Amino acid sequence: MxxxxxxxxxxxxxxxxxxxxxxxxxxxxxxxxxxxxxxxxxxxxxxxxxxxxxxxxxxxxxxxxxxxxxxxxxxxxxLATNGNLHPMQEGFWEKHGLQCGYCTPGMIIAATQLIDRNPNPSRDEIRHGLEGNLCRCTGYQHIVEAVEYAAKKKADL
Amino acid sequence: MISAPFDYVRANTLDEALALLAQNEDAKILAGGHSLIPAMKLRLAMPPLLVDIGRIKDLSYIREDHGQIQIGAMTTHYQIESSDLLKKICPLLPECAGHIGDVQVRNKGTIGGSVAHSDPSGDWPAAIIALNAELVAVSKNGERLVKADDFFVDLMTTALEAGEILREIRINKSNDRTGQAYAKMHHPASGFAVVGVAANLTLDRNGGCEKASIGITGVSSKAYRALAVESALTGSALDEQKIANAAAHAADGVDINGDLFASEDYRRHLAQVFTKRAIAAATERAG
Structure with missing residues (x-):
């Protein structure tokens, strides 16, 4: 029913x-x-x-x-407000954190929570924090850089 | 991957959930849903009615009361992993929680749901046994306490009876000569335990082993207490050789699972290796 x-x-x-x-x-x-x-x-x-x-x-x-x-x-x-990208979206844009884009929405949402809980994560913490999201294109390196970018950008806001 | 049709009721109180269970013997309790929903999507489970206890307020808590740790069944893995209180007084629980699934799974999955599901590769049962926990089962007729050793009966089968809900997990606080550790080999795809060993040791004043409690998951159809390891450790020194000798008994008398990923022999070997690692880490932390 x-x-x-x-x-x-x-x-x-x-x-x-x-x-x-x-x-x-x-x-x-x-x-x-x-x-x-x-x-x-x-x-x-x-x-x-x-x-x-x-x-x-x-x-x-x-x-x-x-x-x-x-x-x-x-x-x-x-995530975007008034046409402005969220810092995490901007990070993925600036650091080329995607290729095909299939994993990207989930990756960005998970990464957003990651920097909410841990505003200044190490690379190791980023990789562990995104263990629930698989990317078959990037080898993750650019994603890690995108999250670092977003964490810094958010801290500077 | 769509489950069979079912009816859904969200219980607002525990009494309401118990009444629904009593009226519908094939109904299933929906906690965090991270074991049940995957099983329903594969149609391994096709319950006609789901009773969702996810919104019952007083089932999610971590508290300390007169030397006893009490954890509500609906407490999520993440709440346990991030609990400052537990990191201080029962670090095995947050350590074990951090090994479960991934961040999203830990946000939604609950300790009660996982323990009641009793997956043979689940992480919690090993810790529950090593901590000598007591489980509070509640039904329309009242409450009863089940010891960890009596709780896990067989593959995905627990001592919970029809009409009962697991309400709380109780653990006695340990003294300051206690060391705890969880050592696990993750399945590389699923993240479940190929082998998981929880060690909970109390040292005597000379650094020997006064009491040892070892729970092992992943190896057999249910998590079990490694009695032969415990008796080899009790009263013994905790040097590398003694630990290795004790750990060699990790799968004694156990009917070991073999599958495509790990044969029986390989699992026996892993059980010994990870038991050794868990005991060594617990010894180090107790010092």
Whole structure:
């Protein structure tokens, strides 16, 4: 039986009726049209579907939309403000932290939480902090540099 | 990767969740969902009803009460990993938590969900056994305490009975001659324990071993207490040779799992190596 949910996504309230088995990532992509959040492995390994739920990075392929009823969600579409890139987005731009871009939305969201929890991470801490996100293009080096850039930029703001 | 259809109810109180469980014997409890949802997506689990306990307020806490550490079942791995109190009084728990999955998994997965799921490669069961924890099971008829040694029954099977929910994990605080460590070989793809060994040692005043408690996961169908290792260590000095001799018994009498990644022989070898490492690290920290 469908259930009514009310979810705030990127500061917009949404009300929908959904089947309990609808995964949060499919709710975001198929019902709300927010296709920036990607579906990768579907087995909570790759991290492409990472979003923030009440400020915490989670894999939206391993959560039902009904569990997010009443939650505040941030997806990649919600990071920029007034047309200005978030420092983490700017870091990925400046340091070429991507090639194909498939992992990038999840990578950026996870990295955002990483520098929230640890504003001045070492390279080792960055690599460990992003262990839940796989990139098959970059070899991670440019991603690490992008996160360092963003941490510094955020500290200077 | 879409699960079979099911009904979903979010319980607002523990009593409500227990009543729903009592009425629906095939219902499953949804905690953080990081074991159950993957199983449902593969249709290994097809419960007709999920009772979500994720919003019950008083199930998520870490506190110390008269020398006892109490952890609510819905406390996340990340809350344990980042707990300053636990780092001070029971460092095995945050250390073990840091080995689970990845950051996102630790944000959502819970200690109670993981322990109740009893995955043979899960990390928590090793620590729960090594810490001689007690588990508080609650049902409509009241509460009962289950000792860690009695809790893990078999592959994904615990002593929890139909209608029961794991509510709290209790651990007695250890003294200042205690050292703890968790040593793990991660499966390179899944991150689960190929072998995980939790060691909890108390030294005597001369630096020998007064008490040893060793829990091992990943090796068999359920986590187990390495009794032969414990008895070899108890009363013994803790030098390299003695530790190695004791660790050689890590898989004695155990029905060892073999799979594509690690054969029985390789797992036995790993169990010995990681037991040695865990004991050596715990000894060092106790000093």
């Amino acid at each position: 469908k259930q009514a949910i009310s979810i705030n996504v990127n500061e917009v309230d949404h009300r929908d009726e959904v089947e309990p088995r609808l995964l949060l990532v499919h709710y975001l992509r198929d019902l709300l049209g927010l296709t920036g959040t990607h579906v990768g492995c579907e087995t909570s390994i790759c991290g492409a579907c990472t979003i923030l739920v009440d400020g915490q990075a989670v894999k939206s392929c391993t959560m039902f939309a009904v569990q997010a009823d009443g939650a505040n969600i941030t997806t990649i579409e919600g």
